[in-house]
Amino acid sequence: xxxxxxxxxxxxxxxxxxxxxxxxxxxxxxxxxxxxxxxxxxxxxxxxxxxxxxxxxxxxxxxxxxxxxxxxxxxxxxxxxxxxxxxxxxxxxxxxxxxxxxxxxxxxxxxxxxxxxxxxxxxxxxxxxxxxxxxxxxxxxxxxxxxxxxxxxxxxxxxxxxxxxxxxxxxxxxxxxxxxxxxxxxxxxxxxxxxxxxxxxxxxxxxxxxxxxxxxxxxxxxxxxxxxxxxxxxxxxxxxxxxxxxxxxxxxxxxxxxxxxxxx
Amino acid sequence: xxxxxxxxxxxxxxxxxxxxxxxxxxxxxxxxxxxxxxxxxxxxxxxxxxxxxxxxxxxxxxxxxxxxxxxxxxxxxxxxxxxxxxxxxxxxxxxxxxxxxxxxxxxxxxxxxxxxxxxxxxxxxxxxxxxxxxxxxxxxxxxxxxxxxxxxxxxxxxxxxxxxxxxxxxxxxxxxxxxxxxxxxxxxxxxxxxxxxxxxxxxxxxxxxxxxxxxxxxxxxxxxxxxxxxxxxxxxxxxxxxxxxxxxxxxxxxxxxxxxxxxx
Amino acid sequence: xxxxxxxxxxxxxxxxxxxxxxxxxxxxxxxxxxxxxxxxxxxxxxxxxxxxxxxxxxxxxxxxxxxxxxxxxxxxxxxxxxxxxxxxxxxxxxxxxxxxxxxxxxxxxxxxxxxxxxxxxxxxxxxxxxxxxxxxxxxxxxxxxxxxxxxxxxxxxxxxxxxxxxxxxxxxxxxxxxxxxxxxxxxxxxxxxxxxxxxxxxxxxxxxxxxxxxxxxxxxxxxxxxxxxxxxxxxxxxxxxxxxxxxxxxxxxxxxxxxxxxxx
Numbered sequence: 001x002x003x004x005x006x007x008x009x010x011x012x013x014x015x016x017x018x019x020x021x022x023x024x025x026x027x028x029x030x031x032x033x034x035x036x037x038x039x040x041x042x043x044x045x046x047x048x049x050x051x052x053x054x055x056x057x058x059x060x061x062x063x064x065x066x067x068x069x070x071x072x073x074x075x076x077x078x079x080x081x082x083x084x085x086x087x088x089x090x091x092x093x094x095x096x097x098x099x100x101x102x103x104x105x106x107x108x109x110x111x112x113x114x115x116x117x118x119x120x121x122x123x124x125x126x127x128x129x130x131x132x133x134x135x136x137x138x139x140x141x142x143x144x145x146x147x148x149x150x151x152x153x154x155x156x157x158x159x160x161x162x163x164x165x166x167x168x169x170x171x172x173x174x175x176x177x178x179x180x181x182x183x184x185x186x187x188x189x190x191x192x193x194x195x196x197x198x199x200x201x202x203x204x205x206x207x208x209x210x211x212x213x214x215x216x217x218x219x220x221x222x223x224x225x226x227x228x229x230x231x232x233x234x235x236x237x238x239x240x241x242x243x244x245x246x247x248x249x250x251x252x253x254x255x256x257x258x259x260x261x262x263x264x
Numbered sequence: 265x266x267x268x269x270x271x272x273x274x275x276x277x278x279x280x281x282x283x284x285x286x287x288x289x290x291x292x293x294x295x296x297x298x299x300x301x302x303x304x305x306x307x308x309x310x311x312x313x314x315x316x317x318x319x320x321x322x323x324x325x326x327x328x329x330x331x332x333x334x335x336x337x338x339x340x341x342x343x344x345x346x347x348x349x350x351x352x353x354x355x356x357x358x359x360x361x362x363x364x365x366x367x368x369x370x371x372x373x374x375x376x377x378x379x380x381x382x383x384x385x386x387x388x389x390x391x392x393x394x395x396x397x398x399x400x401x402x403x404x405x406x407x408x409x410x411x412x413x414x415x416x417x418x419x420x421x422x423x424x425x426x427x428x429x430x431x432x433x434x435x436x437x438x439x440x441x442x443x444x445x446x447x448x449x450x451x452x453x454x455x456x457x458x459x460x461x462x463x464x465x466x467x468x469x470x471x472x473x474x475x476x477x478x479x480x481x482x483x484x485x486x487x488x489x490x491x492x493x494x495x496x497x498x499x500x501x502x503x504x505x506x507x508x509x510x511x512x513x514x515x516x517x518x519x520x521x522x523x524x525x526x527x528x
Numbered sequence: 529x530x531x532x533x534x535x536x537x538x539x540x541x542x543x544x545x546x547x548x549x550x551x552x553x554x555x556x557x558x559x560x561x562x563x564x565x566x567x568x569x570x571x572x573x574x575x576x577x578x579x580x581x582x583x584x585x586x587x588x589x590x591x592x593x594x595x596x597x598x599x600x601x602x603x604x605x606x607x608x609x610x611x612x613x614x615x616x617x618x619x620x621x622x623x624x625x626x627x628x629x630x631x632x633x634x635x636x637x638x639x640x641x642x643x644x645x646x647x648x649x650x651x652x653x654x655x656x657x658x659x660x661x662x663x664x665x666x667x668x669x670x671x672x673x674x675x676x677x678x679x680x681x682x683x684x685x686x687x688x689x690x691x692x693x694x695x696x697x698x699x700x701x702x703x704x705x706x707x708x709x710x711x712x713x714x715x716x717x718x719x720x721x722x723x724x725x726x727x728x729x730x731x732x733x734x735x736x737x738x739x740x741x742x743x744x745x746x747x748x749x750x751x752x753x754x755x756x757x758x759x760x761x762x763x764x765x766x767x768x769x770x771x772x773x774x775x776x777x778x779x780x781x782x783x784x785x786x787x788x789x790x791x792x
Contacts, residue, residue, distance in 0.1 A: 077747020
């Protein structure tokens with residue numbers, strides 16, 4: 001894989017404090033040519049599941065060779081491992097807490113290591129901020145050509161969080177809400193591909209809480225203001241939204257809740 | 265015009281989700297040397313007017329040849345066009361919904377095209393996220409030297425939103441609130457130049473709602489805490505502010521409301 | 529000192545408006561190769577003390593030669609000076625209002641100048657936005673090799689804000705809250721070094737408001753949810769936190785409040 005100088009950051013640090021800036025300083029101290037791109041820093045604190053989903057939705061839009069750093073790390077200072085993973089197209093550096101679960105459904109792992117070589121860390125390691133002390137410097141060293149084998153010993157097991165997949169029968173799909181975005185839109189785990197393969201030209205009803213939706217819009221502009229609608233989002237999954245409204249609040253749903261589609 | 269590698273982004277996507285990061289990944293996949301600068305992503309969702317004003321206030325501080333991308337795009341997926349415009353000093357890439365209205369009051373258009381050549385888009389075009397699928401890749405291709413003529417056919421009409429200009433008589437200026445910033449300051453469409461040309465050394469009263477202001481401060485530091493003041497903002501227009509307060513909330517005004525100045 | 533092209537920004541401008549984007553445009557117009565890094569823009573408006581503390585906590589993670597720009601500037605347009613300071617490792621550009629107070633406890637000044645040479649400013653200087661008109665262009669010129677002596681006359685006095693240092697006796701440390709982060713954690717001015725030097729193996733009680741803490745955790749993961757805990761933060765000072773809670777709100781404390789440690 002060709003290396004790039006591109007390092008992305010996905011964290012729950014927010015941008016009000018200096019944590020993200022400090023990570024960038026550490027990276028540039030090791031590789032002044034690094035090109036650091038923020039994916040987002042506003043994941044809900046310690047929400048590994050949301051981080052895993054968002055990282056998996058964003059990473060593949062970057063050039064092959066990009067180094068993706070994820071830091072949602074409630075276990076910092078505990079025994080959880082820090083890892084680096086090389087897939088066929090990308091590098092990932094993260095705590096070993098499931099943050100790469102969705103990514104690794106899509107990417108084939110070529111190498112994965114437990115980050116144990118302190119030569120590639122900051123000289124002092126705190127128990128509270130491995131983003132600065134471990135993940136940022138390791139990513140910077142990878143961008144300069146350090147191989148994964150230098151960073152620590154190979155591992156074969158990577159921590160996983162439970163990944164919900166839809167249940168499918170001849171006439172039904174039962175999926176779940178994977179993620180709620182800042183507009184209150186409900187992103188489900190039902191892909192357009194799965195939907196079409198079960199639908200086979202039939203009519204359908206989408207059940208969300210006590211509400212029903214009978215069509216899927218192609219674009220928001222096809223619906224009227226206040227309308228509850230289904231749409232295949234830009235990330236390819238079924239999304240439930242209210243035009244200019246907040247579906248999550250209106251329907252009082254939360255991540256993990258079921259979305260059922262019945263075909264007839 | 266010399267090209268630069270600088271691409272700016274002005275959107276209403278927020279920074280909580282991954283939309284902006286994804287656009288940057290798309291740009292860097294096409295031009296790894298692009299230098300991407302955020303102007304702001306926190307424009308109120310779908311507020312084309314605010315976006316148009318802010319873009320027009322920021323763009324000219326960038327080096328000539330900069331490519332400015334604006335995505336406030338309530339009509340995404342509808343028939344609205346996507347356009348690229350070359351002026352004497354800059355490039356602009358945006359939906360054709362009026363977002364360039366204020367810019368084009370100031371910049372002379374050399375070329376404008378309807379973006380129709382899919383060669384410069386992502387391979388798949390969604391109906392919900394043209395920032396990723398069209399605007400980001402087109403900007404990246406322009407930064408690599410692709411000419412506007414390659415991107416689509418020339419157009420001569422560009423969508424405009426209504427632009428308010430002050431009414432002026434011998435003894436009065438009646439202007440409007442163009443924009444309210446996050447501190448609640450009221451930015452009007454009354455330029456310092458216009459003000460001085462009508463004033464001609466006379467006294468004046470500024471009327472805002474049921475309040476009156478009789479002097480214009482040179483700097484915030486000239487006023488006292490809680491004082492309602494007029495000031496020529498850093499962008500050259502009359503601004504109504506409350507020192508350490510929120511003028512919009514206190515006066516209960518909104519964008520479009522009138523501001524009258526009487527000279528005597 | 530070797531120069532870098534790295535310029536950091538620490539301001540209270542927020543990211544909702546275009547101020548930060550405009551500063552970046554000005555910098556790139558002067559030095560297209562500048563690498564601009566945001567430390568934070570979300571310091572409470574006009575809170576020079578918080579800015580001073582955060583800048584002093586972040587700056588040293590950047591490569592030597594980095595140019596740090598700080599703009600928390602309630603006195604813009606008044607007689608306060610604008611200054612540039614060269615220390616043994618870094619450059620700083622800021623209003624002369626105490627914003628560099630904490631930095632200059634740690635860094636040895638080699639040169640400090642009053643920014644008076646308009647050759648290195650924008651052609652027009654507003655009374656409301658020196659971030660754009662003075663600080664950004666001066667930083668960009670420094671990054672291109674302009675010496676401090678060209679920027680203005682040497683000064684020997686730099687404005688200071690009061691810096692609280694802990695009071696220490698044989699059996700007590702009385703410190704203060706320096707900063708409250710966005711999670712409500714209380715960052716004190718009691719360093720781990722000071723704590724250990726007074727403790728000398730004894731037991732201790734930390735008094736915060738009417739609450740007592742009898743141990744210091746090594747990592748958040750050592751405490752239970754809702755627990756009030758002491759921890760040495762990633763920046764080396766004692767921090768009082770509530771695991772998954774907001775210590776500042778729960779304890780009803782504010783910056784400057786006392787934190788007492790009694791050893792026995």
